[in-house]
Amino acid sequence: MKLLNRLLQGIDPIQIHGQDNVAIQSMTADSRQIRRDSLFIARQGVQIDGHAFIEGAIQDGACAILCESMPSSIPDGVTVIQVVNSHRAYAMLAANWHGNPSKDLQVVGVTGTNGKTTVATLLHKLYMDSGIKSGLLSTISVHIHNEQLPATHTTPDAWDIQSHLAAMVTAGCKVAFMEVSSHGLAQERSHGIHFAGALFTNISRDHLDYHADMDEYVAIKKRLFDQLPSDAFALVNLDDKHGETMLLDCKARHFTYALERPASYKTKILESLVSGTLISINTRECWLQIIGRFNAYNATAIFGCCNLLGMVDSDALQALSALQGVRGRFQRVMGPKSIMGIVDYAHTPDALDNVLSTLKELRQGNQRIITVIGCGGDRDKGKRPQMALIAASESDYSILTSDNPRTEDPQAILRDMEQGLDAVIKRKAITMADRAEAIKLACQQARAGDLILVAGKGHETTQDIQGVKHNFDDVQHLKDNLQSIHG
Template structure:
C-alpha cells in the first residue's frame, strides 16, 4: 500500500520525507517491525513507543509515525508527526484493511454493565434470523460461525479492522461490538463507521484509570458525540446519564426504559429461575434469561434489532429463543438441590443487580451464600462497597481472591472488610484460596440453598503475580458439589 493512502484522514502536523513510498504493513509493537513496515509510536501505560523509533528504523521501517520527532533523523525513512498516535493508528488500520466497517452494519455497545450480554444476544438474534453476523466481545470474537479468543473488551485498532475485514470477506452483514471506556479513550474506535450505538448504564468502575466519575462519563459520551447522522443512538433513560449521552450526537436519538417513559418500554410480568415474562411495547414475550437487569438488556436488543430493519413480531419470536451468555447468571441445580449461580458481577452495581434478582426469586426459606472477591491492581474504592453489598444482602458472605494480579490477596480482602457494617461481621469469613472458598460455600449449603459465585463469570483463569492459572468457577463448583454428594 502507498503511504499517502495509508495516512488518509489522519490529522498530520508535519512530514519529513516522501509519502509516495510502498509500505508492507502497520505495526505499533516494535518487536514485530520488519523491512518495509510503518511503525506507529504509541505511548502506553508501561512503555513509550517513542523510545524504540531508532530501533525500528534499524529493523527496516520505511516510515515512523510519532507525536515527537526524534533528533536523529535516519536517511531513507519518512517521519510523520501527529498530535495523537492512538488516533493515527486507528485511521491507518482502517485504511490498511480497506475501511471494512463501511461495508457492514457495525453496532457498538457501551456502558458499565450489560455490554457483553447485549452484543452477544444481538449476535445470536441476527444469526437465528438467517443473517451472517459477527461479534467482538469480552468473552469471544465470532466471524460467522468461527470462534476466536478475546484478549480485551475492545481490541487494538489493527485487530479490530483485521477481524472486520475478515467478516466482510466472509459476507457478514452485521457486527456487534463491545466498546469499552479504555477503547474510546485510547482512540481504538476512531476511523470506524457505526450504524448504531447503545448505552446501557453508568456506575462505579475503572476509576483507577479515569480518576473521576465525570471523566469516565465524558469518555463514554464521546462515542455518541462521534456517531454519524445516519446512525442511531439508543440509551437507557432509567439511568440519569442516558440523556447526557444524547446531548451532542448527530445520530437518531432513541430511548429505552423499564421505569420511565421511553420509545421502547419493557415491563417485567414474571421473574423466575426458568425465565422472564416481559411486556415490550405492549407485546408479551417469554424469554429464558432472568432478572430485571436482563429485562433492560432485552429491550435494548429489541430496539436495536427493529432499528436495524427487522420486523417487530419477528424480533419478539427470536428473543424467546435467546440463550444466556457465558458467565452471566449461569446456574446449575445439584442433585442435593443446591442452586449455584455464576456471574461476572465485578462492580458494585452489577453485584447489587444480581443479588436483587436472587432476592426477587427466592422464598426466604433458604440460605443465600455469596462468594466474592475484587481484582488486584484495579479501582480500590469499589472493594468496601462490594463487600458491604454482599454482606448486607446475603445470609453468609465469603470474601476471597478474584484476580489478585500483583497485589497480595490478603490486602485486597482487608480493603473489602472495611466496608462491612458491625451488624454483619458475624456473617462474613475470609478464605484467600478461591477453590477453598467455593468449597466452604458448598459445605455450608443445605438443600434448596443458593450459592452466588461472583466476579469472574466466563473467565477460565486466575491471574496471580503475573501468571495465569487455570480456574473456572462453574467447573469448580460442579466438581465440589459432586464430591460432597458422595
Template sequence: MKTLAELLRAVPDVLEIQGDAGVGIEKLCFDSRLVEPGDCFVAIRGVQADGHQFIDKAVEKGAVAIVCETNATEKPESVQALVRVANSAEALGHMAAAQADFPSAKMQVVGITGTNGKTTTSTLLHDLFSAMNQKVGMIGTVENRIGPERVPSTHTTPDAVGLQQLLRQMADAGCTHVFMETSSHAIDQRRIAGVTFAGAVFTNLTHDHLDYHQTFAAYRDAKKRLFDSLPNSAFALINVDDKNGMFMVQNCKAKTHTYGLKRPADFKAKILENGLSGLHLELDGAALHARMIGEFNAYNLTAVYGVARLLGTEKMQTLTLLSALRGAEGRFEAIAHPTKPECIAIVDYAHTPDALEQVLETILKLKKRQSKVITVVGCGGDRDKTKRPLMAREAARRSDQLILTSDNPRTEDPAAILRDMESGLDNTDLTKTLIIENREQAIKTACRFAGPGDVILVAGKGHEKYQEINGVKYPFDDKAILKMYFAE
C-alpha cells in the first residue's frame, strides 16, 4: 500500500495539504458510490456531475483522504487528509500512475489520435509488432488486447484509474509496446495524464464530437494537447496532407516527423493501383502490395510504417509483414454475395460526414461503371445533431439508392433523428431515398435491391454487436444480418 504523500509526488500542481499525507491509501475513487473504507476520493468536475457535490457521501463511506479543487472545503474530522490541487482530473491520472508503479515508463506507448483511422492504425501496429514476435498491448474502441488475449472495451480510452491498471497488466504480462487510440474526450478529461508516451500519431481532423467540444477549434485544441504533453525523448508523427497537421506540433517538444501521399514527407507513399482486391503502393521507395482497400488505408499503412521505423524496425521486414496484414473489424470490411456475381457489401464504422464521403468515394472509384451503390446509414442519438443533415447529403450525392435508418438512437426518438437527416436532402435526393426506421429491415431491403456487380454500404456501426435503444443494448450485428439476407 502506498501513502498519500507517495502518490502526490507525481502530481504537478498540489496547492494545499490539510492533515496527514502519510495515510495509507487502499485505492483511488472518483465515483463516491464505489468508495470503501481506506480509499482516497478524488472530486472531479465531470460532464454530467461535479464530484465536489459528493465529498460528504465519500466521507460517510469511509474515505480517509479527499483530493479536490475548491477553496471552500475544510477537512472533515473523520478524514485524515484533504488535498487541494489545480486540476483534480489531472491529479487523478498522475496518482493512478504512481499507484500502479508508472507502468507506461516500462514500455513504449504510442498514442494515436485523429477523427478517422485510429482503430485501423492501432490494430495494424498491434498485428505488425506481434508478427515480429513482440508481446504487444492495444487499447481501443473495439477491444483491448494484452498479447493475444482480447478484452472487450467500453470506451475508446478507459478512465484514468482503469487505464493505469490496464497498462500495469500489460507491463506485468511482458508487453514491450502499447498502441493506444487516444480520443479527444480522453485528452480533454485528462484520462491520459500520467502516461509516458514514446510517441504520438495524428491521422486527420474532420467534423465530429461537436456535441461535446461545441466548436471545431476546441476539438482541434483537445487533440493538440496530446502533442503538447510529449517529452523531448518522444516522436510526433503527423499527416502532412491534413491542413491541421502542422498546427498539432506547434510548441511540441518531441521530434516531429511527417507522412503523406501528396506533399513532401519523411514517410511518403504513392498509390500505383487501387482495386477491390487491394492496394499496390510505392512506400518509402519500395513496392508494397496490401490486402486493404482505398486511399484512406494507404494513409493508415503509411502511418503504421512510419511508427514502426521510428520504433527501430528494419525497412524490408516491415514492408513484407505489412503486406500480409488485414484491417480492423468493421472498417471497410467486404462481404461477397454467395450467388450474385461481383455483388459485395461493405460494413464500415463511418459515422462522420467526412468518413462517409471517403468510403463512398472509394467505392465509386472501384466499382464498375454500370454497378449501383446502395447505402444504408443512420446517425446516433444524444450526439452531434449538426452532422445529421450532412451525413444524409453526402450519402445521397454518392449513392444510386439511399436508405436512411436507425443507428444507436439511445434516448432520442429515432423518427426525430431521421427527420434531422432528411432535412439535408433536396427534391432530387428524395427521389432515391427510402426511410426505414428498423435497421434490420433496411439492410434486408438493400439486399433485395442489389443485383450482380452492385455494392451495398452499411455505414455507422461497423464492429459494434449491439443497438442501443433507451439505455438498453440489444444484440445487433450489421455483418451477421447482411450474411443472413445474402444467404436467402
C-alpha cells in the first residue's frame, strides 16, 4: 500500500480533483489488471488510447485515475490527476513505488543505432568477472547479479525497469548497465532514473517506420543526455557526426572516444586478425578477442565507461582482453574444411556494411564471402533496397531471404529488396524466401576456407510469420548444415 501523495512526488499535475492522500493498493496502465483501490494510468498508445478505459477502470474498483484529458464525469470518492504527459508521469510513479532504486545504483544508459547490446552486455560481463555485483537490461536478457531473465523489449516498460532495478539493489548490485532505445525514450520509459552516466555509440538509419525522419530519431536519442544530472558523465563517439550533438546543452561532464579524431579515449588498431584485434587505448596496448573495427569502437567505449566509473585502468584493460563476444553479434561458427560462419544481428545498412567490411579485411587468398540477408516485415521499407545492395556489392555471392516477415508477404519484401539491385549486381544475388533453405544453399555453395555471413536475426531463436513465432536459430541452422554438407 502506498499513499497517493507520496507517489506523486516529482510530478507536477495540472490539477487534482479529489483527495490526494488516499491509499493505493496497486497501480497499472493495463485496465485488465485493475483491482480494488488501484491507481489507473491512462496513456495514449500507438494503437489504443487508455483514456477510453477510464470508466471501466472505475467500475472495476480504481480509486484514482491519472490522465491527460479529464473525464466528463467523476464519481464521488474517485481522485483524478490531470498531467501533461501520462507516459512521463507513469515512469515517475513507477520509480516512486519502488523507492527510487536508481539512487542506490550507478546506472549507465547505452544508446545508439548499433553496438548497444555488445557494449552493455560486455560491460556487465566485465564487472561480474571483476567481482563487482552488477545488473543488465538488454535486448537479449535481463541479469540481476547471477540471475538471468528473458528480455521482451530493448527498453522494458517503466514498471518493469524500476522493478528490475529494485531487485538489483536487493541483490547487492553496485552498478547497472541498460540499453536505452529510441522507442523507450519516445515513450519516456527511462524517466525517473538517476543515471550515473550515458554512452552514445553511433546513429544510422533505423526505426523510420516509427519516427517521422532522421532528425526526429536523433532528437529522441538526445533526450537521454538532456536528462543527465550535472554529476553524471556523458561519453560519446566523436567519430560519429551526431556525437557532438548529443553533448549540446547536456549538463553532465563531457567525455569522448574515437579512432579518427583526438578524444578523451583515443584508440588505434595495431593488428586485425581472425583470432582477435590488437589495439592501443591512450597508448596502452590491449589484445581483444572480439573482431573488427566496429568492435574496436565498442571496446573503447567500454574502457572509457570503466574509467569514468572509477575502475583502475590496468584492471579494466586486463578484464577487457578476457571478454568474448556476445551471442548473435559477429558470432563465429567454425565448420569443417576451415569454413567459417558468422551470425550477426546486423539489420541496418550501416551495421551490415560494417560486418562485411570486417570480413573483407580478414579474408585471405581465394576466400569468398557468401551472405544470407533478409529484412523485417512491418518495419522501415526504405532500408530494404539499401540492405540488398550492400549485401550483393560487398559479397561474392548473396542470398536474399526472409527475416521476420511478421504480417507482410515475404515475396513482397524480397521485391522491395531487389529494387536496390541493377542488372549487373543482380547476377551475384538470388532470392529464396525460406530462410532455412537459404542458409542450406549458402553452405552448399561454400568451398574450403570460405566465409558465410548469416545476418539480420543474430541472437533471436524464433521467426515471426503472420503473428506466430516459430522456432528458428540461425546459429543452429548454420552448424547443422555445415556439418551435414561438409563433415
